[in-house]
Amino acid sequence: MTRRRVVAVGAGALAVAGLGGGALAVDAAAGERTPGPHERPEDCYVLTSETVEGPYYIDADKIRRDVTEDREGIPLLLSLKVIDSDTCRPIRNAAVDIWHCDAAGVYSGYEDMGNGGGGGPAPTGEPPTDAPTGPPPGGGGGGHQEPTDDTRYLRGTWRTDRHGQVSFKTVFPGWYRGRCVHIHTKVHVDGEWTDTGYEGGHTCHTGQFFFDEESVVATESVEPYASNTAERTLLTEDTIYDQSGATGGLLKLRYDKRDISRGVRATLTVGIDPATTNDGQGTPPQPSTSASPSAT
Structure with a gap:
């Protein structure tokens, strides 16, 4: 098994923190309801x-x-439900x-890397695509690069409940050249x-979540997104999204269609196999040396 450690931020960082307040004008209830004993939802049996x-990726993100x-932007509440794709049981205490x-x-x-053109610092090399075709720069599979600075906004780790x-x-993510x-x-x-x-x-599990085109287009007239002049890749043009909807990571979104700036709620059920190892380094998933107790 691989070894990792995430350092908590200050005393009491593992205590449950509220998500209310601010400009977020959407329902803050987390996730989707747990299936009943006789229900067999289709998405339970599909690996995300x-x-x-x-x-x-930085393997020491803050526990929060x-x-x-x-960061300025449209408030986004991302609510996920992590389940065993074979048994449909929730995966508790996962990070x-x-x-x-x-x-x-x-x-x-990675602020020195820019954004691939427009709306940020000038890029110092080839625009990031998250899908390298040659040897990974800086070593490591999946094209990993070592951080260039100490900023850690829009990164975090939290535990799943029972x-x-x-x-x-x-906040709603922006875009850079080469990726949706x-x-x-x-x-x-x-x-x-x-x-x-x-x-x-x-x-x-190593994956990505995606946003439908209607929602992204709606953000283009809202600052600071309106100032991002980078060429935007459409969802249908992306080289990573497999066009399979929720199975491929397409989020279910709720927001005021008249004013997306009020906030967006995004939900998704993530089906995983807790007995495998998939670190996103370009190698096939490998069976773990032990079964996951989190799936019980």
């Missing part, structure tokens, strides 16, 4: 698509639900990571939650 990790920090770019298309920890649910408060609008995620199981964070275990 695995994807590459991408170049901008609110990852916004000082879920999310990370994504800001409205200008810039990733924290229903397999976890929520994050963030998306959020990265990892799910870790078999580790241990301690007073200082999450230790051990293995990564059983």
Whole structure:
């Protein structure tokens, strides 16, 4: 099993934090309801698509639900339900990571990389695509690159509850040349939650969440998205999204169609196989050395 440790931010960082307040004008209830004993929802039996990790993952993100920090943008409440795709049972006490770019298309920890054109610092190399075709720059599979700075906005890790649910408060992502609008995620199981964070275990899912074109177009007239002049890749043109809807990570969105700036609620059931290891480094999923107790 791979070894990882996530460091908590300050005393009491593992305590449950509220997601209310602010400009978020959407329902803050987390996730979807748990299936009844005689229900067999179709999405329980479908593995959510695995994807590459991408170049901008940092394996020491903050233990927090609110990852916004000082980033401006449309409030987004991301509510996920993590289940075993074979048994439909919720995966409790899993560590879920999310990370994504800001409205200008810039990733924290990599501000020197720019956003591929427009709305942010000038890029120093080839535009990021999260889908490298040659040897990965900086070493590591999936095109991983070492951080260039100490910023960590729009990144965080939180634990799933007994229903397999976890929520994050963030902002609607922006875009950069070569990729459609998306959020990265990892799910870790078999580790241990301690007073200082999450230790051990293995990564059983590496994926991405996507936004439909209607919602993205709606953000284009709202600042600071309106100032992002980078060429935008459509959902149907993306090289990572497999066009399979929710199975491929397409989020279910709720927002005021007259004014998206009031906030967006995004939900999705994520079907995983807790007994496999998939770190997004371009290798096929591998069976874990032990069954996950989180699935019981």
